[in-house]
Amino acid sequence: MNEEIFNTPLFNGLTREEIKTLLESVVCQYRRYSEGQLIASAGEVCNALQIVLKGRVKGEMIDFSGKVLKIEEIYPPKPLAVAFLFGQNNRYPVTVSAVVPTLLLVIPKKSVVSLMHNSEIFLINFLNAISNRAQFISGKLRFLSFKTLQGKLAHFLIEQDNIQNKNGRIFLSKTHEELAELFGVARPSLSRAIRKLHHQGIIRCFGKNIEIINWDELKNIGNKTG
Amino acid sequence: MNEEIFNTPLFNGLTREEIKTLLESVVCQYRRYSEGQLIASAGEVCNALQIVLKGRVKGEMIDFSGKVLKIEEIYPPKPLAVAFLFGQNNRYPVTVSAVVPTLLLVIPKKSVVSLMHNSEIFLINFLNAISNRAQFISGKLRFLSFKTLQGKLAHFLIEQDNIQNKNGRIFLSKTHEELAELFGVARPSLSRAIRKLHHQGIIRCFGKNIEIINWDELKNIGNKTG
DNA sequence: TTTTGTTTGTAACATTTGTTACATTTATGG
DNA sequence: CCATAAATGTAACAAATGTTACAAACAAAA
Numbered sequence: 325m326n327e328e329i330f331n332t333p334l335f336n337g338l339t340r341e342e343i344k345t346l347l348e349s350v351v352c353q354y355r356r357y358s359e360g361q362l363i364a365s366a367g368e369v370c371n372a373l374q375i376v377l378k379g380r381v382k383g384e385m386i387d388f389s390g391k392v393l394k395i396e397e398i399y400p401p402k403p404l405a406v407a408f409l410f411g412q413n414n415r416y417p418v419t420v421s422a423v424v425p426t427l428l429l430v431i432p433k434k435s436v437v438s439l440m441h442n443s444e445i446f447l448i449n450f451l452n453a454i455s456n457r458a459q460f461i462s463g464k465l466r467f468l469s470f471k472t473l474q475g476k477l478a479h480f481l482i483e484q485d486n487i488q489n490k491n492g493r494i495f496l497s498k499t500h501e502e503l504a505e506l507f508g509v510a511r512p513s514l515s516r517a518i519r520k521l522h523h524q525g526i527i528r529c530f531g532k533n534i535e536i537i538n539w540d541e542l543k544n545i546g547n548k549t550g
Numbered sequence: 551m552n553e554e555i556f557n558t559p560l561f562n563g564l565t566r567e568e569i570k571t572l573l574e575s576v577v578c579q580y581r582r583y584s585e586g587q588l589i590a591s592a593g594e595v596c597n598a599l600q601i602v603l604k605g606r607v608k609g610e611m612i613d614f615s616g617k618v619l620k621i622e623e624i625y626p627p628k629p630l631a632v633a634f635l636f637g638q639n640n641r642y643p644v645t646v647s648a649v650v651p652t653l654l655l656v657i658p659k660k661s662v663v664s665l666m667h668n669s670e671i672f673l674i675n676f677l678n679a680i681s682n683r684a685q686f687i688s689g690k691l692r693f694l695s696f697k698t699l700q701g702k703l704a705h706f707l708i709e710q711d712n713i714q715n716k717n718g719r720i721f722l723s724k725t726h727e728e729l730a731e732l733f734g735v736a737r738p739s740l741s742r743a744i745r746k747l748h749h750q751g752i753i754r755c756f757g758k759n760i761e762i763i764n765w766d767e768l769k770n771i772g773n774k775t776g
Numbered sequence: 777t778t779t780t781g782t783t784t785g786t787a788a789c790a791t792t793t794g795t796t797a798c799a800t801t802t803a804t805g806g
Numbered sequence: 807c808c809a810t811a812a813a814t815g816t817a818a819c820a821a822a823t824g825t826t827a828c829a830a831a832c833a834a835a836a
Binding site for chain 3: 499500501511512515516519531
Binding site: 407408409410411412413414417437440441444447448450451452454455456457458459461462463464465466468469471508 | 633634635636637638639640643663666667670673674676677678680681682683684685687688689690691692694695697734
Protein backbone atom coordinates (compact mmCIF):
# COMPACT_ATOMS: atom_id res chain seq x y z
CA MET A 325 0.00 0.00 0.00
CA ASN A 326 1.39 3.35 -1.03
CA GLU A 327 2.43 5.62 1.81
CA GLU A 328 0.87 8.76 0.25
CA ILE A 329 -2.60 7.31 0.70
CA PHE A 330 -2.39 8.06 4.39
CA ASN A 331 -1.66 11.72 3.65
CA THR A 332 -4.58 12.33 1.31
CA PRO A 333 -6.86 15.05 2.66
CA LEU A 334 -9.76 12.73 1.88
CA PHE A 335 -8.61 10.41 4.66
CA ASN A 336 -7.80 13.14 7.12
CA GLY A 337 -8.69 12.23 10.69
CA LEU A 338 -8.62 8.49 10.08
CA THR A 339 -5.98 6.13 11.47
CA ARG A 340 -3.85 4.01 9.18
CA GLU A 341 -5.75 0.94 10.27
CA GLU A 342 -9.10 2.56 9.55
CA ILE A 343 -7.96 3.64 6.11
CA LYS A 344 -6.72 0.13 5.31
CA THR A 345 -9.94 -1.45 6.46
CA LEU A 346 -12.03 1.06 4.51
CA LEU A 347 -10.13 0.57 1.28
CA GLU A 348 -10.22 -3.21 1.60
CA SER A 349 -13.99 -3.06 1.89
CA VAL A 350 -14.48 -1.57 -1.57
CA VAL A 351 -13.42 -2.13 -5.16
CA CYS A 352 -10.51 0.05 -6.17
CA GLN A 353 -7.24 -0.23 -8.01
CA TYR A 354 -3.89 1.32 -8.72
CA ARG A 355 -3.08 2.53 -12.18
CA ARG A 356 0.31 3.51 -13.59
CA TYR A 357 0.89 6.01 -16.34
CA SER A 358 4.07 6.71 -18.21
CA GLU A 359 5.33 10.18 -19.01
CA GLY A 360 2.93 12.06 -21.26
CA GLN A 361 0.31 9.31 -21.24
CA LEU A 362 -3.33 10.35 -21.54
CA ILE A 363 -5.40 9.82 -18.40
CA ALA A 364 -8.73 11.29 -19.50
CA SER A 365 -9.96 13.36 -22.41
CA ALA A 366 -12.03 16.50 -22.00
CA GLY A 367 -15.70 15.63 -22.32
CA GLU A 368 -15.22 12.05 -21.17
CA VAL A 369 -17.56 10.93 -18.41
CA CYS A 370 -15.89 10.93 -15.02
CA ASN A 371 -16.98 7.85 -13.13
CA ALA A 372 -14.17 7.28 -10.72
CA LEU A 373 -12.36 9.25 -8.07
CA GLN A 374 -8.64 9.44 -8.83
CA ILE A 375 -5.97 10.29 -6.31
CA VAL A 376 -2.46 11.17 -7.40
CA LEU A 377 -0.04 9.10 -5.29
CA LYS A 378 3.19 9.49 -7.22
CA GLY A 379 4.34 11.70 -10.04
CA ARG A 380 2.42 14.65 -11.40
CA VAL A 381 -0.65 15.23 -13.51
CA LYS A 382 -1.68 18.16 -15.69
CA GLY A 383 -5.00 19.37 -17.05
CA GLU A 384 -5.08 21.15 -20.39
CA MET A 385 -7.98 22.93 -21.91
CA ILE A 386 -8.35 22.41 -25.58
CA ASP A 387 -9.95 25.00 -27.72
CA PHE A 388 -12.54 24.71 -30.48
CA SER A 389 -9.76 25.01 -32.99
CA GLY A 390 -7.51 22.51 -31.22
CA LYS A 391 -5.10 24.89 -29.56
CA VAL A 392 -3.88 24.14 -26.04
CA LEU A 393 -4.82 26.83 -23.61
CA LYS A 394 -4.40 26.52 -19.91
CA ILE A 395 -2.67 24.22 -17.56
CA GLU A 396 -3.30 23.17 -14.00
CA GLU A 397 -1.02 20.71 -12.30
CA ILE A 398 -1.89 18.33 -9.48
CA TYR A 399 0.68 16.84 -7.12
CA PRO A 400 0.45 13.96 -4.64
CA PRO A 401 -1.46 13.30 -2.51
CA LYS A 402 -4.30 15.29 -3.99
CA PRO A 403 -7.44 14.00 -5.65
CA LEU A 404 -8.33 14.81 -9.21
CA ALA A 405 -11.52 16.48 -10.46
CA VAL A 406 -13.51 15.87 -7.25
CA ALA A 407 -16.13 18.34 -8.38
CA PHE A 408 -16.78 16.42 -11.58
CA LEU A 409 -17.53 12.97 -10.20
CA PHE A 410 -21.11 13.91 -9.33
CA GLY A 411 -23.43 16.50 -10.81
CA GLN A 412 -25.49 16.73 -13.96
CA ASN A 413 -22.64 17.12 -16.36
CA ASN A 414 -20.04 14.88 -14.78
CA ARG A 415 -17.50 15.09 -17.55
CA TYR A 416 -13.89 16.10 -17.39
CA PRO A 417 -13.66 19.79 -18.27
CA VAL A 418 -10.04 19.38 -19.30
CA THR A 419 -7.82 16.78 -20.85
CA VAL A 420 -5.73 15.11 -18.19
CA SER A 421 -2.35 13.51 -18.75
CA ALA A 422 0.69 12.43 -16.77
CA VAL A 423 3.61 14.86 -16.77
CA VAL A 424 6.03 12.29 -15.34
CA PRO A 425 5.60 8.58 -14.53
CA THR A 426 2.56 8.63 -12.31
CA LEU A 427 0.69 6.34 -9.94
CA LEU A 428 -3.03 6.86 -9.35
CA LEU A 429 -5.45 5.26 -6.94
CA VAL A 430 -8.70 4.78 -8.82
CA ILE A 431 -11.91 4.43 -6.82
CA PRO A 432 -15.10 3.87 -8.83
CA LYS A 433 -18.02 6.16 -8.08
CA LYS A 434 -19.97 3.32 -6.46
CA SER A 435 -17.08 2.59 -4.13
CA VAL A 436 -16.87 6.24 -3.23
CA VAL A 437 -20.50 6.13 -2.20
CA SER A 438 -19.80 3.03 -0.13
CA LEU A 439 -16.89 4.73 1.55
CA MET A 440 -19.09 7.66 2.45
CA HIS A 441 -21.57 5.24 3.95
CA ASN A 442 -18.93 3.42 5.92
CA SER A 443 -17.14 6.46 7.25
CA GLU A 444 -18.67 9.73 8.26
CA ILE A 445 -15.21 11.25 8.38
CA PHE A 446 -14.59 10.34 4.76
CA LEU A 447 -17.99 11.74 3.88
CA ILE A 448 -17.21 15.06 5.51
CA ASN A 449 -13.76 15.13 3.94
CA PHE A 450 -15.22 14.54 0.51
CA LEU A 451 -17.84 17.25 1.00
CA ASN A 452 -15.08 19.57 2.16
CA ALA A 453 -13.02 18.77 -0.91
CA ILE A 454 -15.79 19.64 -3.34
CA SER A 455 -16.79 22.68 -1.36
CA ASN A 456 -13.21 23.93 -1.19
CA ARG A 457 -12.98 23.63 -4.90
CA ALA A 458 -16.22 25.52 -5.43
CA GLN A 459 -15.11 28.20 -3.00
CA PHE A 460 -11.76 28.53 -4.72
CA ILE A 461 -13.30 29.00 -8.14
CA SER A 462 -15.88 31.32 -6.69
CA GLY A 463 -13.11 33.51 -5.33
CA LYS A 464 -11.38 33.57 -8.68
CA LEU A 465 -14.61 34.57 -10.33
CA ARG A 466 -15.15 37.40 -7.90
CA PHE A 467 -11.63 38.55 -8.64
CA LEU A 468 -12.22 38.54 -12.37
CA SER A 469 -15.42 40.48 -11.89
CA PHE A 470 -13.38 43.60 -11.28
CA LYS A 471 -13.41 45.14 -14.70
CA THR A 472 -10.59 47.62 -14.53
CA LEU A 473 -7.02 46.65 -13.90
CA GLN A 474 -6.83 49.26 -11.16
CA GLY A 475 -9.76 47.57 -9.49
CA LYS A 476 -8.12 44.15 -9.60
CA LEU A 477 -4.88 45.55 -8.31
CA ALA A 478 -6.57 47.40 -5.47
CA HIS A 479 -8.53 44.28 -4.55
CA PHE A 480 -5.36 42.22 -4.66
CA LEU A 481 -3.42 44.62 -2.45
CA ILE A 482 -6.15 44.77 0.16
CA GLU A 483 -6.44 40.99 0.12
CA GLN A 484 -2.67 40.59 0.45
CA ASP A 485 -2.67 42.97 3.38
CA ASN A 486 -5.32 40.84 5.05
CA ILE A 487 -3.26 37.73 4.51
CA GLN A 488 0.14 39.12 5.43
CA ASN A 489 -1.28 41.29 8.19
CA LYS A 490 1.67 43.67 8.21
CA ASN A 491 -0.35 46.82 8.58
CA GLY A 492 -0.24 48.01 5.00
CA ARG A 493 3.24 46.75 4.23
CA ILE A 494 2.99 44.13 1.54
CA PHE A 495 5.66 41.90 0.14
CA LEU A 496 5.09 40.59 -3.37
CA SER A 497 6.23 37.00 -3.59
CA LYS A 498 5.54 36.86 -7.31
CA THR A 499 7.17 38.68 -10.19
CA HIS A 500 5.23 41.29 -12.11
CA GLU A 501 5.16 38.85 -14.97
CA GLU A 502 3.35 36.27 -12.84
CA LEU A 503 1.01 38.85 -11.36
CA ALA A 504 0.12 40.10 -14.83
CA GLU A 505 -0.64 36.51 -15.80
CA LEU A 506 -2.83 36.14 -12.70
CA PHE A 507 -4.69 39.33 -13.54
CA GLY A 508 -4.99 38.31 -17.15
CA VAL A 509 -3.25 41.43 -18.48
CA ALA A 510 0.01 42.30 -20.18
CA ARG A 511 2.98 43.09 -18.00
CA PRO A 512 3.48 46.70 -19.10
CA SER A 513 -0.18 47.35 -18.33
CA LEU A 514 0.34 46.14 -14.79
CA SER A 515 3.43 48.35 -14.48
CA ARG A 516 1.37 51.30 -15.58
CA ALA A 517 -1.35 50.52 -13.06
CA ILE A 518 1.16 50.31 -10.23
CA ARG A 519 2.84 53.51 -11.35
CA LYS A 520 -0.51 55.25 -11.40
CA LEU A 521 -1.34 54.27 -7.83
CA HIS A 522 2.13 55.44 -6.88
CA HIS A 523 1.73 58.81 -8.58
CA GLN A 524 -1.64 59.29 -6.98
CA GLY A 525 0.06 58.91 -3.62
CA ILE A 526 -2.02 55.84 -2.74
CA ILE A 527 0.89 53.43 -2.43
CA ARG A 528 4.67 53.62 -2.16
CA CYS A 529 6.96 51.09 -3.80
CA PHE A 530 10.34 49.79 -2.75
CA GLY A 531 11.16 46.97 -5.14
CA LYS A 532 9.00 44.04 -4.17
CA ASN A 533 7.73 45.86 -1.10
CA ILE A 534 4.63 47.97 -1.36
CA GLU A 535 3.22 50.20 1.32
CA ILE A 536 -0.38 51.30 1.36
CA ILE A 537 -0.67 54.96 2.28
CA ASN A 538 -4.16 56.08 1.40
CA TRP A 539 -6.55 53.32 2.41
CA ASP A 540 -9.75 55.19 1.65
CA GLU A 541 -8.73 55.91 -1.92
CA LEU A 542 -7.55 52.35 -2.47
CA LYS A 543 -10.86 50.97 -1.27
CA ASN A 544 -12.72 53.39 -3.47
CA ILE A 545 -10.84 52.15 -6.50
CA GLY A 546 -11.70 48.53 -5.71
CA ASN A 547 -15.21 49.84 -5.85
CA LYS A 548 -15.53 49.82 -9.60
CA THR A 549 -16.54 46.31 -10.36
CA GLY A 550 -19.26 46.13 -12.92
CA MET B 551 -45.68 20.69 5.89
CA ASN B 552 -45.01 22.97 2.95
CA GLU B 553 -45.75 21.50 -0.45
CA GLU B 554 -42.58 22.85 -2.05
CA ILE B 555 -40.45 20.59 0.12
CA PHE B 556 -41.44 17.65 -2.04
CA ASN B 557 -40.20 19.44 -5.15
CA THR B 558 -36.76 20.32 -3.85
CA PRO B 559 -34.05 18.74 -5.99
CA LEU B 560 -32.40 17.61 -2.79
CA PHE B 561 -35.28 15.18 -2.21
CA ASN B 562 -35.52 14.04 -5.78
CA GLY B 563 -36.29 10.34 -6.11
CA LEU B 564 -37.83 10.06 -2.66
CA THR B 565 -41.54 9.49 -1.99
CA ARG B 566 -43.56 11.95 0.05
CA GLU B 567 -43.65 9.47 2.89
CA GLU B 568 -39.91 8.95 2.85
CA ILE B 569 -39.30 12.69 2.89
CA LYS B 570 -41.65 13.14 5.84
CA THR B 571 -40.00 10.35 7.78
CA LEU B 572 -36.54 11.67 7.02
CA LEU B 573 -37.31 15.22 8.10
CA GLU B 574 -39.01 14.05 11.28
CA SER B 575 -35.88 12.15 12.23
CA VAL B 576 -33.72 15.26 12.43
CA VAL B 577 -33.73 18.73 13.97
CA CYS B 578 -34.88 21.39 11.54
CA GLN B 579 -37.18 24.38 11.49
CA TYR B 580 -39.09 26.84 9.39
CA ARG B 581 -38.14 30.46 9.41
CA ARG B 582 -40.11 33.39 8.04
CA TYR B 583 -38.63 36.61 6.77
CA SER B 584 -40.41 39.80 5.91
CA GLU B 585 -39.68 41.84 2.82
CA GLY B 586 -36.11 43.14 2.81
CA GLN B 587 -35.14 41.34 5.99
CA LEU B 588 -31.53 40.23 6.36
CA ILE B 589 -31.00 36.47 6.25
CA ALA B 590 -27.22 36.28 6.44
CA SER B 591 -24.34 38.70 6.16
CA ALA B 592 -21.35 38.15 3.93
CA GLY B 593 -18.54 36.61 5.96
CA GLU B 594 -20.90 35.02 8.46
CA VAL B 595 -20.30 31.33 9.09
CA CYS B 596 -22.75 29.14 7.25
CA ASN B 597 -23.81 26.32 9.53
CA ALA B 598 -27.18 25.33 8.20
CA LEU B 599 -28.66 24.31 4.90
CA GLN B 600 -31.44 26.65 3.85
CA ILE B 601 -34.10 25.84 1.33
CA VAL B 602 -36.33 28.55 -0.12
CA LEU B 603 -39.93 27.31 0.10
CA LYS B 604 -41.87 30.52 -0.51
CA GLY B 605 -40.95 33.97 -1.70
CA ARG B 606 -37.61 34.97 -3.11
CA VAL B 607 -34.11 35.57 -1.82
CA LYS B 608 -31.28 37.68 -3.19
CA GLY B 609 -27.54 37.66 -2.67
CA GLU B 610 -25.63 40.91 -2.86
CA MET B 611 -21.92 41.36 -2.87
CA ILE B 612 -20.72 44.27 -0.88
CA ASP B 613 -17.58 46.04 -1.76
CA PHE B 614 -14.67 47.22 0.37
CA SER B 615 -16.14 50.68 0.26
CA GLY B 616 -19.66 49.54 0.99
CA LYS B 617 -21.19 49.73 -2.46
CA VAL B 618 -23.60 47.03 -3.58
CA LEU B 619 -22.35 45.14 -6.59
CA LYS B 620 -24.02 42.08 -7.92
CA ILE B 621 -27.21 40.23 -7.37
CA GLU B 622 -28.22 36.63 -7.68
CA GLU B 623 -31.76 35.60 -6.94
CA ILE B 624 -32.96 32.24 -5.70
CA TYR B 625 -36.52 31.00 -6.12
CA PRO B 626 -38.39 28.10 -4.52
CA PRO B 627 -37.74 25.24 -4.17
CA LYS B 628 -34.00 25.70 -4.43
CA PRO B 629 -31.41 25.46 -1.68
CA LEU B 630 -29.21 28.35 -0.75
CA ALA B 631 -25.40 28.40 -0.69
CA VAL B 632 -24.99 24.60 -0.78
CA ALA B 633 -21.34 24.97 -1.67
CA PHE B 634 -20.64 27.03 1.42
CA LEU B 635 -21.97 24.71 4.10
CA PHE B 636 -18.84 22.58 4.09
CA GLY B 637 -15.28 23.43 3.15
CA GLN B 638 -12.46 25.29 4.85
CA ASN B 639 -13.93 28.73 4.54
CA ASN B 640 -17.60 28.01 5.03
CA ARG B 641 -18.78 31.56 5.14
CA TYR B 642 -21.41 33.28 3.07
CA PRO B 643 -19.68 34.98 0.14
CA VAL B 644 -22.59 37.37 -0.22
CA THR B 645 -25.12 39.11 1.93
CA VAL B 646 -28.44 37.34 1.68
CA SER B 647 -31.82 38.95 2.23
CA ALA B 648 -35.47 38.35 1.45
CA VAL B 649 -36.86 40.20 -1.57
CA VAL B 650 -40.46 39.45 -0.65
CA PRO B 651 -42.00 37.71 2.36
CA THR B 652 -40.11 34.44 2.42
CA LEU B 653 -40.30 31.04 4.07
CA LEU B 654 -37.13 29.00 4.56
CA LEU B 655 -36.58 25.49 5.76
CA VAL B 656 -33.46 25.56 7.92
CA ILE B 657 -31.56 22.32 8.45
CA PRO B 658 -28.50 22.51 10.71
CA LYS B 659 -25.26 21.10 9.36
CA LYS B 660 -25.40 18.17 11.79
CA SER B 661 -28.86 17.27 10.63
CA VAL B 662 -27.71 17.41 7.04
CA VAL B 663 -25.02 14.88 7.87
CA SER B 664 -27.65 12.70 9.54
CA LEU B 665 -29.88 12.91 6.50
CA MET B 666 -27.01 11.81 4.31
CA HIS B 667 -26.46 8.89 6.62
CA ASN B 668 -30.11 7.92 6.62
CA SER B 669 -30.69 8.24 2.90
CA GLU B 670 -28.30 7.42 0.15
CA ILE B 671 -30.55 9.21 -2.29
CA PHE B 672 -30.34 12.41 -0.31
CA LEU B 673 -26.58 11.97 -0.11
CA ILE B 674 -26.28 11.67 -3.87
CA ASN B 675 -28.65 14.57 -4.40
CA PHE B 676 -26.61 16.75 -2.11
CA LEU B 677 -23.37 15.78 -3.83
CA ASN B 678 -25.01 16.54 -7.14
CA ALA B 679 -26.14 19.93 -5.89
CA ILE B 680 -22.65 20.99 -4.78
CA SER B 681 -21.07 19.55 -7.89
CA ASN B 682 -23.56 21.29 -10.15
CA ARG B 683 -22.76 24.54 -8.49
CA ALA B 684 -19.02 23.97 -8.89
CA GLN B 685 -19.51 23.01 -12.52
CA PHE B 686 -21.65 26.06 -13.15
CA ILE B 687 -19.09 28.44 -11.71
CA SER B 688 -16.35 26.60 -13.51
CA GLY B 689 -18.12 27.16 -16.80
CA LYS B 690 -18.55 30.84 -16.07
CA LEU B 691 -14.86 31.10 -15.30
CA ARG B 692 -13.92 29.44 -18.56
CA PHE B 693 -16.22 31.85 -20.32
CA LEU B 694 -14.63 34.88 -18.71
CA SER B 695 -11.20 33.58 -19.65
CA PHE B 696 -11.84 34.66 -23.22
CA LYS B 697 -10.19 38.01 -23.27
CA THR B 698 -11.63 39.65 -26.33
CA LEU B 699 -15.28 40.34 -26.81
CA GLN B 700 -15.13 38.64 -30.19
CA GLY B 701 -13.82 35.54 -28.45
CA LYS B 702 -16.62 35.52 -25.92
CA LEU B 703 -19.19 36.06 -28.61
CA ALA B 704 -17.78 33.30 -30.80
CA HIS B 705 -17.69 30.93 -27.84
CA PHE B 706 -21.24 31.84 -26.94
CA LEU B 707 -22.54 31.29 -30.46
CA ILE B 708 -20.89 27.89 -30.76
CA GLU B 709 -22.23 26.92 -27.34
CA GLN B 710 -25.71 28.08 -28.25
CA ASP B 711 -25.59 26.08 -31.44
CA ASN B 712 -24.67 23.01 -29.42
CA ILE B 713 -27.60 23.59 -27.09
CA GLN B 714 -30.22 24.51 -29.69
CA ASN B 715 -28.89 22.02 -32.20
CA LYS B 716 -30.43 23.81 -35.16
CA ASN B 717 -27.47 23.40 -37.46
CA GLY B 718 -26.03 26.87 -37.21
CA ARG B 719 -29.33 28.67 -36.82
CA ILE B 720 -29.45 30.30 -33.44
CA PHE B 721 -32.27 32.10 -31.74
CA LEU B 722 -31.31 34.63 -29.10
CA SER B 723 -33.75 34.44 -26.21
CA LYS B 724 -32.12 37.39 -24.48
CA THR B 725 -31.94 41.00 -25.47
CA HIS B 726 -28.63 42.52 -26.47
CA GLU B 727 -28.75 44.43 -23.23
CA GLU B 728 -28.88 41.20 -21.25
CA LEU B 729 -26.22 39.55 -23.36
CA ALA B 730 -23.93 42.52 -22.88
CA GLU B 731 -24.50 42.21 -19.15
CA LEU B 732 -23.65 38.50 -19.34
CA PHE B 733 -20.47 39.23 -21.25
CA GLY B 734 -19.58 42.05 -18.93
CA VAL B 735 -19.41 44.67 -21.67
CA ALA B 736 -21.38 47.72 -22.78
CA ARG B 737 -24.23 47.21 -25.18
CA PRO B 738 -22.83 49.24 -28.09
CA SER B 739 -19.64 47.23 -27.84
CA LEU B 740 -21.60 44.03 -28.26
CA SER B 741 -23.45 45.53 -31.22
CA ARG B 742 -20.13 46.38 -32.81
CA ALA B 743 -18.81 42.87 -32.24
CA ILE B 744 -21.88 41.34 -33.87
CA ARG B 745 -21.69 43.77 -36.77
CA LYS B 746 -18.05 42.89 -37.25
CA LEU B 747 -18.76 39.17 -37.49
CA HIS B 748 -21.53 40.04 -39.90
CA HIS B 749 -19.28 42.19 -42.10
CA GLN B 750 -16.64 39.50 -42.12
CA GLY B 751 -19.21 37.16 -43.55
CA ILE B 752 -18.97 34.81 -40.58
CA ILE B 753 -22.57 35.16 -39.45
CA ARG B 754 -25.82 36.52 -40.83
CA CYS B 755 -28.37 38.30 -38.67
CA PHE B 756 -32.15 38.47 -38.95
CA GLY B 757 -33.35 40.21 -35.83
CA LYS B 758 -32.99 37.77 -32.98
CA ASN B 759 -32.02 34.99 -35.36
CA ILE B 760 -28.39 34.45 -36.18
CA GLU B 761 -27.01 32.04 -38.72
CA ILE B 762 -23.46 30.79 -38.63
CA ILE B 763 -21.96 30.74 -42.12
CA ASN B 764 -18.22 30.35 -41.74
CA TRP B 765 -17.62 27.81 -39.00
CA ASP B 766 -13.86 27.61 -39.37
CA GLU B 767 -13.38 31.33 -38.97
CA LEU B 768 -15.74 31.46 -35.98
CA LYS B 769 -13.83 28.69 -34.25
CA ASN B 770 -10.58 30.45 -34.96
CA ILE B 771 -11.83 33.59 -33.29
CA GLY B 772 -12.86 31.65 -30.18
CA ASN B 773 -9.26 30.59 -30.21
CA LYS B 774 -7.88 33.72 -28.64
CA THR B 775 -8.28 33.06 -24.99
CA GLY B 776 -5.26 34.21 -23.03
C1' DT C 777 34.77 41.84 -10.86
C1' DT C 778 32.78 40.87 -15.01
C1' DT C 779 29.39 38.56 -17.46
C1' DT C 780 25.11 37.03 -18.43
C1' DG C 781 20.32 36.54 -18.02
C1' DT C 782 16.20 37.99 -15.77
C1' DT C 783 13.22 41.46 -14.11
C1' DT C 784 11.45 45.95 -14.26
C1' DG C 785 10.42 50.85 -16.05
C1' DT C 786 8.87 53.34 -19.70
C1' DA C 787 7.63 55.23 -24.17
C1' DA C 788 5.05 55.26 -28.72
C1' DC C 789 1.63 53.54 -31.11
C1' DA C 790 -2.31 50.20 -32.34
C1' DT C 791 -6.40 48.10 -30.87
C1' DT C 792 -10.24 47.42 -28.12
C1' DT C 793 -13.80 48.89 -25.36
C1' DG C 794 -16.55 52.46 -22.84
C1' DT C 795 -19.50 56.58 -23.13
C1' DT C 796 -22.74 59.43 -24.93
C1' DA C 797 -25.92 60.69 -28.06
C1' DC C 798 -29.31 60.17 -31.40
C1' DA C 799 -31.97 57.94 -35.21
C1' DT C 800 -34.41 53.88 -36.33
C1' DT C 801 -36.81 49.88 -35.63
C1' DT C 802 -39.64 46.85 -33.05
C1' DA C 803 -42.94 45.60 -29.41
C1' DT C 804 -46.94 46.80 -26.55
C1' DG C 805 -51.06 48.89 -24.75
C1' DG C 806 -54.91 51.65 -25.50
C1' DC D 807 -55.06 52.26 -35.80
C1' DC D 808 -52.08 55.36 -33.06
C1' DA D 809 -49.11 56.41 -29.21
C1' DT D 810 -45.72 55.21 -26.33
C1' DA D 811 -42.02 52.70 -24.61
C1' DA D 812 -38.44 49.48 -25.30
C1' DA D 813 -34.79 47.56 -28.09
C1' DT D 814 -31.42 48.12 -31.55
C1' DG D 815 -27.99 50.32 -35.01
C1' DT D 816 -24.56 53.47 -35.39
C1' DA D 817 -21.37 57.33 -35.03
C1' DA D 818 -17.77 60.26 -32.61
C1' DC D 819 -14.90 60.63 -29.19
C1' DA D 820 -12.59 59.21 -24.60
C1' DA D 821 -10.30 55.88 -21.91
C1' DA D 822 -8.09 51.57 -21.10
C1' DT D 823 -5.28 48.02 -22.47
C1' DG D 824 -2.25 45.44 -25.75
C1' DT D 825 2.08 45.37 -28.44
C1' DT D 826 6.60 46.24 -29.32
C1' DA D 827 10.82 47.87 -28.31
C1' DC D 828 14.54 49.28 -25.65
C1' DA D 829 17.08 50.86 -21.56
C1' DA D 830 17.99 50.47 -16.76
C1' DA D 831 18.25 47.79 -12.58
C1' DC D 832 19.07 43.65 -10.37
C1' DA D 833 20.59 38.85 -9.50
C1' DA D 834 23.25 34.81 -10.21
C1' DA D 835 27.20 32.60 -11.92
C1' DA D 836 31.86 32.50 -13.70
